[in-house]
Amino acid sequence: MNKNILSSSEKPTRTPESQALEPAKRNALTRLVRCLFAERILNPDALLWPVEHSQAWLPLWSSRKILHFTNLRRLPANTMLNHGDIEVLDEKGQRRRLDDPADLIAEISTEWSVEPAPDGVARLLSDIESSMENDALVRCHRRDWTASLKQDIETAGKSGFISYLNATLPSHQAAMVLDQWGSLEGHPFYPTWKAKPGLSAAEVKALSPECGARVNLRIAALRKDWAYAETMPHVDSYNGWFSTSYPELWYAWTEALAEEGRVPQDWLPLPIHSWHLEHFVRREFANEIASGVLVVEGPDIVTIPSMSFRTMLPDRDEPQPFIKLPVAIWMTSEQRTLQAKSIHMGPRLSTLISDILAADDDIRGKLEFFREELGAILHDPDTGDEHPGRFLSVVYREIGALARNDGWMPVTVAALLAASPVNGRPLICELIGPNGGDKSAAAEFFRSYVDVVLQPTMAMYLLYGIAFEAHQQNSTILFDPSGRPKRLVIRDFGDGRSFAPLFEARGYRLKPFTRAGILPTTFNDDIRLVRSFVIDACLVCHLHEVALCLNEQYGLTEAWSILRQGIEETFDRLRPRMLSDEFWLEERNAFLKLPWPTRSVLRMHLERYRDYRVEHELPNPLAETP
Template identity: 45%
Template sequence: MEQPGKLSTNKNNHTNLFDYSMRNALTRIVRCLFAEKLLDVTQVIISNNQISYPLSDGISKLHFEKTTIYPANTIINRGDIFLESSNGHKVQIQTHEHLIDIILNDLDFRPTMEGINQFNDDVANSIHNDRMARKHRKNWRATIAKKMAKDDERFFTKWVMAHHDIRDGATLLDQWGALEGHPYYPTWKSRPGLNEQDIEDLSAEFGARVTLRIGALRADMIYCEKMPHVKDIHQWLSEVFPDTWPIWCEWLKNEGLEPGMWLPLPLHPWHLKHWIHKNFAKEIKDGILLTDGPMLETAPSMSFRTMLPTSSKLPFIKLPVAIWMTSEMRSLQAKSIHMGPRISTIIDAILKAENGFDGMLDCFREEAAWHFLHPERKNDAEGEFLSVVFRNTSPWQIESNTLAVTVAALFTELPHRPLPVVSEFIELSGQDPSNWFRNYAYIVLKPVLAMYLIYGVALEAHQQNTQILFDEKGMAQAMLIRDFGDGRTWAPALRKQGYELKPYSWPGILSTVFEDDIEPVRTFVVDACFVSHLHELAWFLTDLYHITDNRMWNILGEELERVFNELRPRLDEQFWDQERQHFMHHPWFTRSLMKMHLQQYTDYRIQHGLNNPLLA
């Protein structure tokens, strides 16, 4: 059995930032090419830790060195890539443009040149931003390592816990974990609308602090959705923003306006400068929108546009920013405004009824949200870039000595040694990696599957939306979940338990409340929790601890079986068996991100099925 001390050095610890950032891009692209079946995986020739791929011209081959194949069609390439011609001559592929050019005729579809160029540009932008972040990270690491050494502390996570309350510790670790980005997005750091100074000033991976303007929007020009306990929106605002609210009210009074006729609208500084002033000039001129209100300092989360005020206990503020990031323009649509508080209300009631599933689940409730809606035009789409969601931080208001860690941070290198954060928790626990992962998997699976199977609620438990509460011994105790605006639900299950969720309906917008087939809800759970979270941790630990078998997936399957058996008495037998078969035996479907990008997102619903790793 592997012991926690037997670790491989982290492969992200490279002195040449240019080389690593480009290699990082190539690794992601290679993974996507085979996982999405854009290349015919049956043509792969495996030899030790190298794979070869014969090209369709019949005379050339691609060679991928230092390449490992894991379950679920996961091919991780960390070495050099060569193109070999028929005479044996090899040319090293050093850029993503070169790789795409070579495999173009071998793809399972024919992208347009416009699509290829856009993809290459976005990857190039991502690489550039990655280099900047790693350069900054070098200094940030040194600063923290020096503080730890002064305190004679060898564990980063213990140092965070000792010097920060749970809120500030969670914020630090969330920003620390923002470095790597989504695990299999080929354009993980793409933000083409921002210049270098913007990137550094506004992004979580730089430890940024961003000052919002708290503007004002006339209340008769707003659609507002709120949880039932928020009876009077102005009273609620005065309670959750006790310092900023009176300053905001005084600002309006000085303008000769009655605060009760307005609602505050936090504005991201980049969005205000580059979008609001241009696209809402008429509303500003007509006195509907005021933009020069008081300021509020925030820390951006790894999602970039979800901001946490640095003052104690204030709620998260989720905002639109008209920037193309990763895979889409980051608007905040009416669907999210309507559904966030509605689903939060349902989840809140469920957690009270279930005692948080034995204390294993809590959520950051979206208590109130609003968007611009002209009372005559009544066009919801007009408000997607003039909107806000307020998300409470009540899960952090606990007395236990725990650390809330955004899952992506587990994969991120420590400041003082070339190992990931997760290795510290395993070392602190005194457990071998297998037993540690078994406990972790159960803590995640039980509440996620209970919410889905009993209530039909799909929690989007991927690496960015999920925090894990760890105790002082490094063991997972509970999970915290956030971001419900796009959450999917299956109405029949909710209804059976006595709950009714009003769906959002608008032409061209996919409803997130499903009445018939449960498949879209199941896929949401599989994609976020299983593919993007638990499978990622399984292969990461397998690699980190040199585990030579598929033990981690066996453990995941055993814990999944355990949860299904625990929930069986509460479920219809046929439904229980159907869902068990899907999770345990059927392919795991996830979004085809590289294909969608190459097709310029003409279809956001392209999926591919990964071989079920539990059958490995």
């Protein structure tokens, strides 16, 4: 070891927890470096590269120092992946290795192109520290879970994790195991990917999907005159739908009300997350409880938390609808409320999409989605105020796309990039071919995959102005028994964006949600915010990440050429149906040639979310691709 290199942290006796903390720190550094250069908070053009591109140097002019990356990979779309050490060299030539994100930030913050909020850096460091601690915690759990699953798979005589699950569990339960398994990494590059400040280690393990958690929900009762319910047209009533969807729970709930002398018809059943109930609702809604607006005693139901942490599936052999809830926990730097916009717009957009699919044979054969059939929120009958209801609300999401009997396997996209318990390779390799397949098999697979994702996503956007947030968490792919991708399933419409002139031109209507202080999601004059929603979620956070994975696993450098060809073919197929050649050319240019807009997640955090829609541009990886 070079005697001039000093480590920024001592190495204590290696316990399982400390061993897990080391990769958590590397994970944090990798995410931080990627965001710093992608968002141009550090100028990527200032990097100095030798002939062999595994090393890079970045001058820090204000401090007269140099950052040295021993293994920094430069990939399409200004993607900088750090796989080695980071050192700082001072003007005397002494090197110091930066093992911790706090060390790196201390050295580079004077070079930033943004002005953080007064507490921006401190809050960022606190959330990164929380992320690293929780990442280490769940990786210890994952180690034991992996060993157990590997033994079960071998005992069952199966060669892969996905095939094992589909042979041993009902379709919806197999899909949920994969969904929880894919929760380990979270957002592909968010720098505070596992931050849950305020939760103890025991609570993180008990509540988090990546730990295979099971969580109780309390079925409370909200007075009907204090609730607003939004439903799809086929739903006759909130209570009628609930009684049909959860019959045993409905019976227990009505019995509990009757025992207290209450008439069930005057109330709505309202699920509340168990942690949220005990740590927030009892305190913050004490007046509503005392005045009899809210009854928090009632039956419980055991649920499986999905990748989002707060969308729950009843843990039953017989599939029942998902339940999406607010949880007053700060995760990835935001408190997970469920605002009125989600309650109103989820069922409305679900209705619009259902109507479109009923009439559009081409898209209907390529797309399924989790309809948000109804939702409810606390609504003051005197003032109409629904703002406090962001902590006392619910959206129900149908389960049909997971409860299958056609042999197709639903897999949440993030799970495809998670390490298999069998061999540690991404699960997507199991689907590409026996023993993971080879480069040609990966290329063929990716062509089919791109087609399955792009065709319905782009058709809904270009023909009807509806933008799916088709990132890894919201996208599920249906695979046939041979592992070939067949269809896209999309979820989560409460915050979906749409461009009204396009769907209105085809005879459809959508009542927008407008309220002071709430960002709009339906636009009439400028399509750019709708387009950027598609590019950020579907291209940057989804297909680009799959391309990176296949490039890493198979050396598939042509992945971006395949993606470009897929977009070109999609535009060619849709051109006869688009409103004008001018619109076709403008959109084609935006997707294939212009820089890609994407959310500035690190800058938002540093600026303490003064602008939730701040974006930066990435070099379009398809612009120079043959």
